[in-house]
Amino acid sequence: MQDNMMKIEFSSRSQNESFARVSVAAFVAQLDPTIEEITDVKTAVSEAVTNAIIHGYEEGQGTVRIESYIKEKELTVIVEDEGKGIENVELAMQPLYTSRPDLERSGMGFTVMETFMDKLQVKSERGKGTKIIMKKIFKSLS
Template identity: 60%
Template sequence: MQNSMSLTLSSRSSNESFARVAVAAFIAQLDPTLEEISDVKTAVSEAVTNAIIHGYNEDKNTNVVINVGIEDNEEDNNDNDKYKVTISIIDYGCGIDNIDQAREPLYTSRPDLERSGMGFSVMESFMDELYVDSSRDKGTHIKMVKYIKK
């Protein structure tokens, strides 16, 4: 199966809950477990929050793009009893200078905002794969993969 959806949202914190519910509603067709839904919602929430707070420094007049793709897991012939769900969260904000440092647990550039520096660790632990592509002043593309049993 091949299926996809794409969403463009204004960079407002009030849209964070819509983003995670919209992604959850889209993947509901795969009949995921409650735990799988909750993992995906948590990861989407962290990535969208990061785009708004860090990428755009809370500028509300910008957009966050969310793409979700569903396909059969054909890469691994032994494991095609699973769907591969790929979720991208894209912003066109300030970008991340040092991606390795940003991904470290407890690293935050904004201790003043009482951030704890755990967003990337949360995404990594709740999803099966996490890729970060970013360049200064161009923006950040977070790609996360979750395998969901058929």
Template identity: 55%
Template structure:
């Protein structure tokens, strides 16, 4: 699945629902769907708030299902990038100076997925890779 949409806050809910609809074919539990929706929401919100803080740009989502019921979701922007990924991934760290952000986005993404990877280049954008394995019906 591939999506592209503008970095407007109202599109965050669209992204959540679109990814949830895509993975529905694996018959995930309500908890698995909720976990993925939460992680996607955090990643898209980071694109809107941090990647394109002073402008509207494009956010791209690619999702793929693998034979082992693993879902890989890539959320990418072409925004300002993250100069220090390691520091940005520290809980409570934020580049938002308004005091409105808690700095927990990456921690939340990590908590709700099996694997999180972030790649970024200053001035060129950021890609967030999320992976989660959906338990098969037989395994439940």
């Protein structure tokens, strides 16, 4: 069986974060998720997109891409930017760490993603951007 797939891209503007969250939620609706599962996905996508906008493109504007795949009862969501990248991914993934204390960021984005999804992988290269890969297994598939 071939994966079911959706791709979208949009400008790295904060007002597009809700569009991204709702788009992935609409795509995953075909798995008949529980309210809790759909909320988990929306929250994780929201955090990933916000990171791309605020941290990836802090000095300008760019494009954020989302790819979503469904295979059986597993959702994969990839959020990617071509922004400045993360210098130290391990440090950035620590709870309460933020590279933008001037914006009063909580530093919990990756922790939230890890909490609400079953698997989180972060790939980043300075000057080339960041790719966040998240997976969630849905229990509600009949």
